[in-house]
Amino acid sequence: MNPAIHLENVSFAYQDTPVLKKVTINIRPGDFVGIIGPNGGGKTTLLKLILGFLKPLSGKIEVFGMQPQFARQKLGYVPQIARFDRQFPISVYELVLSGRLSFLPWYGYYGKADKLAALEALEMMGLSRLKDKAFGTLSGGQAQRALIARALVSDPELLILDEPTASVDSQAEADIYAILKKLSGKKTILMVTHDLKAAINEVQQVICVQQEAISLSPHEVCEHFAFGLYHKPLL
Amino acid sequence: MSFFEALLNNPLLVSALIAGIASSFVSGIIGSYVVVKRIVFIGGSISHSVLGGIGLALWLERAKGVLWMSPLYGALFAAVLSALVIGWFHLYHRQREDSAIAALWSIGMAMGVLFIAQTPGFNVELTNFLIGNILWVSHTDLYILLALDIAVILIVLCMHKRFLAICFDEEHALLQGLSVNALYLLLLLLTAISIVLLIQVVGIILVMTMLTIPAAISNLYTVRLSSMMVIAIGLSMLFCVGGTAAAYHLDWPGGATIALLAGLAYVVSLLVRIPSRS
Numbered sequence: 001m002n003p004a005i006h007l008e009n010v011s012f013a014y015q016d017t018p019v020l021k022k023v024t025i026n027i028r029p030g031d032f033v034g035i036i037g038p039n040g041g042g043k044t045t046l047l048k049l050i051l052g053f054l055k056p057l058s059g060k061i062e063v064f065g066m067q068p069q070f071a072r073q074k075l076g077y078v079p080q081i082a083r084f085d086r087q088f089p090i091s092v093y094e095l096v097l098s099g100r101l102s103f104l105p106w107y108g109y110y111g112k113a114d115k116l117a118a119l120e121a122l123e124m125m126g127l128s129r130l131k132d133k134a135f136g137t138l139s140g141g142q143a144q145r146a147l148i149a150r151a152l153v154s155d156p157e158l159l160i161l162d163e164p165t166a167s168v169d170s171q172a173e174a175d176i177y178a179i180l181k182k183l184s185g186k187k188t189i190l191m192v193t194h195d196l197k198a199a200i201n202e203v204q205q206v207i208c209v210q211q212e213a214i215s216l217s218p219h220e221v222c223e224h225f226a227f228g229l230y231h232k233p234l235l
Numbered sequence: 236m237s238f239f240e241a242l243l244n245n246p247l248l249v250s251a252l253i254a255g256i257a258s259s260f261v262s263g264i265i266g267s268y269v270v271v272k273r274i275v276f277i278g279g280s281i282s283h284s285v286l287g288g289i290g291l292a293l294w295l296e297r298a299k300g301v302l303w304m305s306p307l308y309g310a311l312f313a314a315v316l317s318a319l320v321i322g323w324f325h326l327y328h329r330q331r332e333d334s335a336i337a338a339l340w341s342i343g344m345a346m347g348v349l350f351i352a353q354t355p356g357f358n359v360e361l362t363n364f365l366i367g368n369i370l371w372v373s374h375t376d377l378y379i380l381l382a383l384d385i386a387v388i389l390i391v392l393c394m395h396k397r398f399l400a401i402c403f404d405e406e407h408a409l410l411q412g413l414s415v416n417a418l419y420l421l422l423l424l425l426t427a428i429s430i431v432l433l434i435q436v437v438g439i440i441l442v443m444t445m446l447t448i449p450a451a452i453s454n455l456y457t458v459r460l461s462s463m464m465v466i467a468i469g470l471s472m473l474f475c476v477g478g479t480a481a482a483y484h485l486d487w488p489g490g491a492t493i494a495l496l497a498g499l500a501y502v503v504s505l506l507v508r509i510p511s512r513s
C-alpha cells in the first residue's frame with residue numbers, strides 16, 4: 001500500500017540554523033502516529049513541511065503521493081488553541097463551518113450540506129449546546145474539541161494535531177483521546193505531543209524528532225528511556 | 236432654529252448628513268475587520284498619506300490649471316497607492332513592516348504639506364482636510380462617495396466568510412485553498428476606499444475614530460463578527476447624526492464633535508463592560 005506520508009532525506013534550516021537533517025519517514029494510511037521530541041527539536045517544522053507551509057531545502061515530501069500543497073484538500077489541521085485571539089468575535093458554529101471554506105461558492109454563502117456537516121461535527125464533539133457561544137469563552141478542552149470539529153467537517157483523510165492536550169485538564173484530555181481513538185483506523189492521524197504517557201498508550205507508532213527522526217513502536221519508547229539509549233534527554 | 240428646521244432649509248447640511256450616514260456603513264463594516272485583524276496602525280498610515288494625494292490634486296487644480304482634478308481623486312489615488320505599498324511590504328518584507336507603515340505615514344503628510352505650500356491661497360482650507368468639514372463635499376463627490384459605498388458593501392457581502400477566515404486564522408484559510416495574499420490585499424484596498432469616504436466626514440486626523448471606535452465598542456458586546464458590524468454601523472450613524480446636530484447647536488467644528496462624542500461613548504462602554512468581565 002502507498003504510504004499516506006512519505007519523507008525521504010528531508011533537510012530544513014532557518015537561515016543558517018539547521019532544524020531537520022536527512023529525515024526519512026513513512027506513515028501508513030490509517031495509522032495513529034505520535035511525534036515527540038524536545039522543544040526546538042523540529043516537531044513544528046516537520047508539521048509545517050507536511051502541511052506545505054514550508055519547503056524543504058533538500059529531499060522529497062509526498063502526502064498521498066502528491067506534493068504537500070496539492071494534498072491540502074485531504075488534510076485537517078488542528079492548531080494549538082493558545083494561538084488564538086480570545087476576544088475575536090466568532091461563534092463556535094461559525095468556526096466549525098469555516099472548515100467547509102473550500103466548498104464555498106463565489107457568492108460566499110454556505111449551502112445546506114455545509115451547515116448539516118457542521119452540525120454533525122459539533123454533535124460528534126459534544127458541543128451542540130455551545131454552538132452559539134463565542135469561541136473565546138470556551139474552556140481549553142471545549143476549544144480544542146471545536147478545532148477538531150472544524151478539521152473533521154471537511155472529512156479529511158489525514159488529521160494533523162499540534163499538541164491537542166497541551167492546555168486542557170485531565171478529563172478533557174481523556175475525552176480528546178477517546179475521540180481520536182474512535183477515528184483511528186478510519187483516518188490517518190498525526191499528533192505532536194509532549195505527553196509521553198500518551199505516546200506510549202494511545203498511538204501505534206512514535207516518531208522522535210531531534211534534528212534527525214527515528215521511528216519507534218510505543219513499547220520501544222519505554223526501553224529507550226529505561227536504558228538511556230538515547231544520547232540526549234528527549235523531553 | 237432647531238437642527239431639524241435647519242435640515243429643511245439647508246441643502247448643505249442635508250448632504251452632510253447623507254455623507255455621514257453613507258460612510259457609517261463602511262465605518263461599521265470595514266472598521267470591524269480593521270479592529271479584529273489588528274491593522275489599525277495601517278489604517279492610520281493610509282489615512283495620513285492621503286494628504287499627499289489631496290495636496291497633489293489641489294496643486295494640479297489651482298497652480299497648474301488641471302481643472303477636472305478634485306481633492307477626492309487625489310485622496311483615492313493616494314489611498315490605493317498606500318494600500319498597495321503596505322500590502323507589498325506585508326507580503327515580502329514582513330520583518331520591517333511597521334517601520335515602513337510609519338515611513339509612509341509621514342512621507343504622505345510631508346508631500347501634502349509641501350504641495351499645499353506651493354498652491355496659492357490655500358491656508359484656511361488645510362484644516363478642512365485635517366479635521367474634516369463635510370460641507371466642502373460637492374454634489375459630484377457625493378455621488379462618487381455613494382457609488383464607492385455601495386461597491387464596498389457588495390464586495391463584502393460576497394467575501395465576508397473569506398475575510399472572516401483570513402482575519403481569524405490565516406493558516407487554516409490557506410489550507411482550505413483560499414488565496415490569502417490576494418484577500419489581504421483586497422481587504423487593504425477596501426480599507427483605503429473606506430478611509431477616503433470617512434475623511435469627507437471627519438477629516439484625516441480623526442478618521443481613526445470612525446474606523447475603530449464603533450467597532451471597538453460593539454466588539455465588547457457580541458460573539459459574531461457580522462453582528463459586530465451591524466451594531467457598529469448603528470453606533471457610527473448615531474455618532475454622525477448626534478455629532479452633526481450638536482456641532483450645529485454649539486457652533487463647533489463637525490468632525491471634532493463627532494469624534495469627541497464617539498470617544499466619550501467608548502470610554503463609557505469600557506467603564507461599564509470591563510469590570511463585569513474580570
